[in-house]
Amino acid sequence: xxxxxxxxxxxxxxxxxxxxxYTDIVKKAELADYSGVKGCMVIRPYGYAxxxxxxxxxxxxxxxxxxxxxxxxxxxPESLLQKEKDHVEGxxxxxxxxxxxxSENLTERLCVRPTSETLxxxxxxxxxxxxxxxxxxxxxxxxxxxxxxxxxxxxxxxxFLWQEGHTMHETEQEAREETLRMLQVYxxxxxxxxxxxxxxxxxxxxxxxxxxxxxxxxxPMMHNGVAxxxxxxxxFGDGFARSFxxxxxxxxxxxxxxxxxxxxxxxxxxxxxxxxxxxxxxxVLPPKIAPIQVAVIPIAQKKEGVLEKANELRSRLIxxxxxxxxxxxxxxxxxxxxxxxxLGVPLRIEIGPKDIENGQCVLVRRDNREKAVVSLxxxxxxxxxxxxxxxxxMYNAALKNLQEKTFEARTHEEFLDIAANxxxxxxxxxxxxxxxxxxxxxxxxxxxxxxxxxVEDHLSDVCVCCGKPAKHMVYWGKQY
Amino acid sequence: xxxxxxxxxxxxxxxxxxxxxYTDIVKKAELADYSGVKGCMVIRPYGYAxxxxxxxxxxxxxxxxxxxxxxxxxxxPESLLQKEKDHVEGxxxxxxxxxxxxSENLTERLCVRPTSETLxxxxxxxxxxxxxxxxxxxxxxxxxxxxxxxxxxxxxxxxFLWQEGHTMHETEQEAREETLRMLQVYxxxxxxxxxxxxxxxxxxxxxxxxxxxxxxxxxPMMHNGVAxxxxxxxxFGDGFARSFxxxxxxxxxxxxxxxxxxxxxxxxxxxxxxxxxxxxxxxVLPPKIAPIQVAVIPIAQKKEGVLEKANELRSRLIxxxxxxxxxxxxxxxxxxxxxxxxLGVPLRIEIGPKDIENGQCVLVRRDNREKAVVSLxxxxxxxxxxxxxxxxxMYNAALKNLQEKTFEARTHEEFLDIAANxxxxxxxxxxxxxxxxxxxxxxxxxxxxxxxxxVEDHLSDVCVCCGKPAKHMVYWGKQY
Numbered sequence: 001x002x003x004x005x006x007x008x009x010x011x012x013x014x015x016x017x018x019x020x021x022y023t024d025i026v027k028k029a030e031l032a033d034y035s036g037v038k039g040c041m042v043i044r045p046y047g048y049a050x051x052x053x054x055x056x057x058x059x060x061x062x063x064x065x066x067x068x069x070x071x072x073x074x075x076x077p078e079s080l081l082q083k084e085k086d087h088v089e090g091x092x093x094x095x096x097x098x099x100x101x102x103s104e105n106l107t108e109r110l111c112v113r114p115t116s117e118t119l120x121x122x123x124x125x126x127x128x129x130x131x132x133x134x135x136x137x138x139x140x141x142x143x144x145x146x147x148x149x150x151x152x153x154x155x156x157x158x159x160f161l162w163q164e165g166h167t168m169h170e171t172e173q174e175a176r177e178e179t180l181r182m183l184q185v186y187x188x189x190x191x192x193x194x195x196x197x198x199x200x201x202x203x204x205x206x207x208x209x210x211x212x213x214x215x216x217x218x219x220p221m222m223h224n225g226v227a228x229x230x231x232x233x234x235x236f237g238d239g240f241a242r243s244f245x246x247x248x249x250x251x252x253x254x255x256x257x258x259x260x261x262x263x264x265x266x267x268x269x270x271x272x273x274x275x276x277x278x279x280x281x282x283x284v285l286p287p288k289i290a291p292i293q294v295a296v297i298p299i300a301q302k303k304e305g306v307l308e309k310a311n312e313l314r315s316r317l318i319x320x321x322x323x324x325x326x327x328x329x330x331x332x333x334x335x336x337x338x339x340x341x342x343l344g345v346p347l348r349i350e351i352g353p354k355d356i357e358n359g360q361c362v363l364v365r366r367d368n369r370e371k372a373v374v375s376l377x378x379x380x381x382x383x384x385x386x387x388x389x390x391x392x393x394m395y396n397a398a399l400k401n402l403q404e405k406t407f408e409a410r411t412h413e414e415f416l417d418i419a420a421n422x423x424x425x426x427x428x429x430x431x432x433x434x435x436x437x438x439x440x441x442x443x444x445x446x447x448x449x450x451x452x453x454x455v456e457d458h459l460s461d462v463c464v465c466c467g468k469p470a471k472h473m474v475y476w477g478k479q480y
Numbered sequence: 481x482x483x484x485x486x487x488x489x490x491x492x493x494x495x496x497x498x499x500x501x502y503t504d505i506v507k508k509a510e511l512a513d514y515s516g517v518k519g520c521m522v523i524r525p526y527g528y529a530x531x532x533x534x535x536x537x538x539x540x541x542x543x544x545x546x547x548x549x550x551x552x553x554x555x556x557p558e559s560l561l562q563k564e565k566d567h568v569e570g571x572x573x574x575x576x577x578x579x580x581x582x583s584e585n586l587t588e589r590l591c592v593r594p595t596s597e598t599l600x601x602x603x604x605x606x607x608x609x610x611x612x613x614x615x616x617x618x619x620x621x622x623x624x625x626x627x628x629x630x631x632x633x634x635x636x637x638x639x640f641l642w643q644e645g646h647t648m649h650e651t652e653q654e655a656r657e658e659t660l661r662m663l664q665v666y667x668x669x670x671x672x673x674x675x676x677x678x679x680x681x682x683x684x685x686x687x688x689x690x691x692x693x694x695x696x697x698x699x700p701m702m703h704n705g706v707a708x709x710x711x712x713x714x715x716f717g718d719g720f721a722r723s724f725x726x727x728x729x730x731x732x733x734x735x736x737x738x739x740x741x742x743x744x745x746x747x748x749x750x751x752x753x754x755x756x757x758x759x760x761x762x763x764v765l766p767p768k769i770a771p772i773q774v775a776v777i778p779i780a781q782k783k784e785g786v787l788e789k790a791n792e793l794r795s796r797l798i799x800x801x802x803x804x805x806x807x808x809x810x811x812x813x814x815x816x817x818x819x820x821x822x823l824g825v826p827l828r829i830e831i832g833p834k835d836i837e838n839g840q841c842v843l844v845r846r847d848n849r850e851k852a853v854v855s856l857x858x859x860x861x862x863x864x865x866x867x868x869x870x871x872x873x874m875y876n877a878a879l880k881n882l883q884e885k886t887f888e889a890r891t892h893e894e895f896l897d898i899a900a901n902x903x904x905x906x907x908x909x910x911x912x913x914x915x916x917x918x919x920x921x922x923x924x925x926x927x928x929x930x931x932x933x934x935v936e937d938h939l940s941d942v943c944v945c946c947g948k949p950a951k952h953m954v955y956w957g958k959q960y
Contacts, residue, residue, distance in 0.1 A: 035603070037590060040554075069532060071528055071641060094582055098577060100579065102574055110576075112592070122516055
């Protein structure tokens with residue numbers, strides 16, 4: 001057990017230094033590494049396998065809702081980026097610019113895409129001519145670049161991987177429905193696949209996406225009470241369509257502008273998984289996206305029949321499409337236990353001579369350490385059930401954390417008190433004025449409006465900041 | 481039939497103008513479109529779906545041979561690119577350079593990756609310490625940028641999508657085996673998935689990859705007698721390892737340099753599919769990667785029971801994981817026939833009232849237009865068999881083309897005559913001197929050495945160019 005202890009000691013405790021705990025996990029679980037380019041990361045095999053599992057799951061959801069994948073260029077000519085005023089103002093300050101191609105200075109510099117609205121619009125202007133061409137429901141998986149000053153693996157990096165959906169619709173109503181549909185797809189994905197609950201709603205004017213009419217967001221709560229913008233879905237109206245002169249002949253034969261949406265999620269979801277589910281022993285992965293779902297650890301593996309039985313077990317689970325790793329290396333079982341705990345593998349199976357004699361094995365859950373002796377006869381069903389149970393327990397634990405870290409403030413004083421002493425969401429009334437958002441942010445060292453939920457509680461009649469009549473109940477909080 | 485005819489007329493005939501025929505197909509089948517950035521393309525949904533099917537198939541082959549996916553940054557600092565002398569000389573002239581990040585001029589400019597050997601080496605230097613860390617078998621799916629002067633969709637673009645494998649091994653032998661293993665994986669993929677035969681072999685010194693000790697290549701033959709470098713696999717020895725100071729403690733506890741490989745294929749394979757299999761009516765897609773494998777076209781679809789039966793047929797095939805599209809739009813059947821021929825859909829099923837009455841349907845193959853009346857009772861098996869038959873026929877037709885377009889030249893005169901009059905591969909002896917390669921290229925307007933095959937014929941004792949003793953038999957040809 002000495003080795004096991006040593007390994008566990010290597011991670012900073014979550015409650016002692018959350019930021020260090022986070023980077024320790026990223027490093028020790030070999031999710032990502034730094035590269036020679038400031039703010040750019042190397043996503044290592046284990047981290048990338050998590051991303052691949054997320055991608056496959058989301059991609060199915062996108063295709064089921066009628067979307068098709070495409071690939072747009074990674075470069076945006078400066079003049080193209082400038083076509084939509086609000087958009088360029090939002091993104092130009094964080095663009096990386098290509099100014100030399102081959103050995104020639106370019107006559108027009110090219111931005112490495114920070115997001116691709118402008119590229120999609122340029123293409124849509126060519127291929128949308130009639131209402132028969134609508135809707136266009138495109139999505140793209142790619143990397144984007146935003147020149148960030150302060151970076152942290154997965155959470156904020158100068159380059160990151162993401163998906164960006166860009167759709168065009170005949171009517172405003174259809175586009176608004178799409179915006180909310182994709183917010184719901186994200187919410188379902190967070191719940192059903194990542195075991196992460198979240199608050200969802202609409203961003204305030206101040207916080208919405210550059211160029212959007214409305215931005216909707218999904219905001220999960222991290223273990224330390226800091227929120228994370230987990231995905232956004234934007235309704236653009238016909239603003240970009242007008243700037244890019246995208247027109248179609250409508251059913252009445254008049255030329256019309258289509259209505260647009262975009263929506264995106266990124267590798268920062270891996271950061272969310274770490275910070276929602278992880279503990280002092282490392283990662284805790286939701287079973288649906290765990291690269292290894294079950295680690296089979298043979299006990300006294302040199303004894304006759306142990307490895308044979310462990311291998312048989314492995315094969316039976318693989319036949320059920322369960323992702324299994326049998327570790328028959330010469331490391332001690334205790335070391336292996338720690339290692340697969342660190343990696344967040346949802347289930348561990350211990351199998352030794354006595355277990356085999358009794359036709360059983362020991363099933364250990366990563367999330368709550370529960371051990372169960374299980375008959376080998378129905379091991380497939382037991383593992384499948386346990387994976388479901390782990391998922392549900394993880395979701396419920398995360399929900400409990402979100403609920404316990406959600407507070408209500410009815411007065412300015414109460415708001416400042418909670419902001420100073422109780423990390424989490426603050427529900428509070430707001431007048432609708434961005435000056436109050438600025439003031440609250442300044443007074444609290446960074447508490448911002450997260451979103452206006454679809455169903456608002458009525459906590460009082462007046463804005464928690466200025467005391468004027470309240471328009472909305474807002475979720476507030478610090479964010480990554 | 482008027483509409484059908486009109487549609488077909490819209491494609492240039494393959495034998496009249498091959499280049500125009502090619503771009504017509506790219507456009508009419510909606511595979512790709514041009515973008516506002518010179519040499520960068522938009523890959524449209526149908527083209528991207530082909531790429532996704534290729535990716536999934538290859539990715540399984542990579543994982544089956546033990547490889548893991550990762551993601552490296554898209555930027556390479558100039559100093560990093562310069563670490564390996566031959567490599568930087570090969571790639572620097574076609575790099576796109578980022579010189580501004582946010583609003584600041586960068587102190588060191590960053591190259592948008594043209595290939596990622598240097599990034600992988602930088603990472604490997606950190607994570608390889610012991611022989612226990614080897615082999616490292618990494619692959620990456622990403623986009624790369626090479627600033628090309630003349631571009632053509634899929635074949636040569638300034639940005640393209642690809643996969644690049646980068647592996648590190650304990651011994652030279654292991655690395656050499658890996659290099660050839662991946663060439664074989666590519667060859668199998670071309671044959672089993674793309675229905676494309678090819679010549680494989682080793683590149684001459686002059687044609688190998690910048691920084692490699694050996695480059696192996698797979699060279700399929702296009703319908704017009706021009707070859708295409710379809711994928712390459714490189715053995716690097718320990719050259720990069722020395723430049724990047726990658727060392728590991730060996731089994732004997734001495735510090736050693738590991739041995740390296742890299743291998744890649746790209747979206748240009750879509751170009752190969754067009755040019756190997758396509759005909760005057762459009763694309764002809766290999767069934768394994770066709771986004772739609774079967775187009776179901778109802779005849780007299782307004783008659784009672786037709787659409788119902790067509791839908792039932794569709795469902796039955798989908799249950800067998802066959803990719804089916806039922807086109808019940810109000811277009812005429814003739815128009816639909818042309819449309820799905822243009823899109824290269826391998827099989828068409830026609831089903832009308834009389835067919836239904838007789839419990840049958842008509843199955844039409846895209847590749848050779850063969851029609852068969854098939855009982856509805858076993859339609860699943862019939863379609864599965866027909867898809868296999870289409871694949872095999874396509875492979876055999878492509879093989880026939882490759883064989884018919886392979887010539888032997890025993891003298892200089894014969895070489896020049898074939899080069900001038902018979903497009904295709906020329907098998908001819910070579911002394912090993914690159915001066916002869918230069919001369920033959922100049923004399924023929926671009927015929928270059930394609931590869932030295934693993935089994936060389938002995939056509940004569942002397943070099944076809946200089947008459948000195950021959951070292952190798954080489955495949956020569958023009959290339960895309």
